[in-house]
Amino acid sequence: MLQFTPAAPGLADSGVVTAEILDGKATAAAIKSELAVRVAKLAEQGVVPGLGTILVGDDPGSRAYVAGKHRDCAAVGISSIQVELPDTATQDEIAAKVVELNENPECTGFIVQLPLPKHVDTNEILGLIDPAKDADGLHPMSLGKLVLGQDGPLPCTPKGCVEILRRYDVPIAGAHVVVVGRGVTAGRPMGLLFTRRSENATVTQCHTGTKDLAGVVRTADIVIAAAGSAGLITADMVKPGAVLLDVGTSRNAEGKIVGDIDEAAREVASWIAPMPGGIGPMTRAMLLTNVVEAAEAAQAASAG
Numbered sequence: 001m002l003q004f005t006p007a008a009p010g011l012a013d014s015g016v017v018t019a020e021i022l023d024g025k026a027t028a029a030a031i032k033s034e035l036a037v038r039v040a041k042l043a044e045q046g047v048v049p050g051l052g053t054i055l056v057g058d059d060p061g062s063r064a065y066v067a068g069k070h071r072d073c074a075a076v077g078i079s080s081i082q083v084e085l086p087d088t089a090t091q092d093e094i095a096a097k098v099v100e101l102n103e104n105p106e107c108t109g110f111i112v113q114l115p116l117p118k119h120v121d122t123n124e125i126l127g128l129i130d131p132a133k134d135a136d137g138l139h140p141m142s143l144g145k146l147v148l149g150q151d152g153p154l155p156c157t158p159k160g161c162v163e164i165l166r167r168y169d170v171p172i173a174g175a176h177v178v179v180v181g182r183g184v185t186a187g188r189p190m191g192l193l194f195t196r197r198s199e200n201a202t203v204t205q206c207h208t209g210t211k212d213l214a215g216v217v218r219t220a221d222i223v224i225a226a227a228g229s230a231g232l233i234t235a236d237m238v239k240p241g242a243v244l245l246d247v248g249t250s251r252n253a254e255g256k257i258v259g260d261i262d263e264a265a266r267e268v269a270s271w272i273a274p275m276p277g278g279i280g281p282m283t284r285a286m287l288l289t290n291v292v293e294a295a296e297a298a299q300a301a302s303a304g
Ligand SMILES: Nc1nc(=O)c2c([nH]1)NC[C@@H]1CN(c3ccc(C(=O)N[C@@H](CCC(=O)O)C(=O)O)cc3)C=[N+]21
Pocket: 064, 065, 068, 111, 112, 113, 114, 115, 136, 156, 157, 185, 249, 257, 275, 276, 277, 278, 279, 280, 281, 283, 284
């Protein structure tokens, strides 16, 4: 079995040791060109994958993410279906849109952009998605399959974290992975994914109730910061040579996107997936991957 050995930190021109970049933008671009080839193959068989999105309300951040997803689709030849509702939409109105996409043959996979307005029961909405069209891997059936180790769509952010580490040959098996955060889209499924046999990491799941967060993070070979708390992980909390994945997104006073990991931590780490430019683009690429994988599986089933 592959054992974890941290990569050596690189020496920058200044002589300061600084982490190498896990470039999510470039990696996502490579994945998108691979997907374009697979989408073209499906097209030859008369299958056009279609991604649906349901956006409720007009939060500018959510709107920007959804717009990005549709741009990505266009780039790889996936058609897209955009559904929008005002933030006053009722539970029933949102549920009806889910049912509509479940029944729309042009939509082969879809997502409900989160968070939903406070008056909405999010779990009920996620549970209404046809599991065969669950592009986000957030349906209870998909999350259950993740726990059971069965094949199924994986949540995009954790899947993107594994994928970028694989593509840079950063070893996962045997590593001590410290996940900070337990949110449903990132932190919670992250821990589950990294403990699967195929990943084989040892995971410590930290959250706002963790005592001595600094002490725990300091024992990590790989730190995955998904708390959504700007600058939470500081240089003194990082073991020299550790690998850092910055998943948190917050906006600072100037409206700039900032991650959970402080800049200075780069001088201690061997690799970092920065925010922006790291896991965000990977998350989007994994959404496309889920859509293409589902379309290929459906095509294989109907041909077989
Ligand atoms: N059902 C659902 N599925 C999601 O996957 C989901 C969601 N709801 N709600 C919100 C979060 C957040 N999220 C991001 C995706 C890409 C970037 C991304 O590409 N960020 C760019 C920066 C973008 C910019 O500069 O505006 C980057 O990191 O380089 C960020 C955040 C997906 N989420």
